[in-house]
Amino acid sequence: MHSRIRGQGWVANLSKFQLIHLCKRFFSSLFARDISVEEFSRVHSILSVNEMDLWKSYQKFDKRHSIVVLNRLNAFMPHAGREVHVAALLHDIGKSDSRLGVFSRVIATIVGPRTGRFSRYHHHEEIGIELLEAAGCSEVTISLLKGIGDPQALAALSDADNI
Numbered sequence: 001m002h003s004r005i006r007g008q009g010w011v012a013n014l015s016k017f018q019l020i021h022l023c024k025r026f027f028s029s030l031f032a033r034d035i036s037v038e039e040f041s042r043v044h045s046i047l048s049v050n051e052m053d054l055w056k057s058y059q060k061f062d063k064r065h066s067i068v069v070l071n072r073l074n075a076f077m078p079h080a081g082r083e084v085h086v087a088a089l090l091h092d093i094g095k096s097d098s099r100l101g102v103f104s105r106v107i108a109t110i111v112g113p114r115t116g117r118f119s120r121y122h123h124h125e126e127i128g129i130e131l132l133e134a135a136g137c138s139e140v141t142i143s144l145l146k147g148i149g150d151p152q153a154l155a156a157l158s159d160a161d162n163i
């Protein structure tokens with residue numbers, strides 16, 4: 001029955017790995033801790049005014065995720081520069097555009113880009129690049145988020161986000 005539904009295109013073809021990842025992200029988002037004053041200050045010390053405005057537009061669970069990714073990046077690449085730190089903090093900024101909550105994101109991931117907001121969620125990477133360009137982000141940061149640049153930084157960002 002399940003495979004028949006998939007065959008009819010009602011749900012996206014998610015691999016076992018993607019389903020596990022989806023569950024992990026769901027629960028970590030649901031129970032995301034508030035951002036501490038120290039964490040906020042640290043983010044503020046890295047981002048420009050425009051970049052900070054973008055970061056503030058994240059929902060709480062995306063703010064938490066961005067800090068987790070930054071911490072993991074620092075573990076994988078302790079000498080990473082500011083541009084890489086900005087990429088870690090703002091790599092999911094395009095997700096803010098759709099304004100989907102935790103539950104809606106799960107549904108959007110399962111059913112695919114069926115509505116305007118779900119479609120924008122599925123195109124969050126391209127939307128994020130546009131937001132970062134409009135905010136005047138450095139070319140190095142934008143290139144990294146397009147998958148272009150220092151291979152070590154790209155690998156560290158990918159590993160840091162692979163939660």
Ligand SMILES: [Fe+2]
Nearest residue numbers: 065091092161
């Ligand atoms: Fe992420």
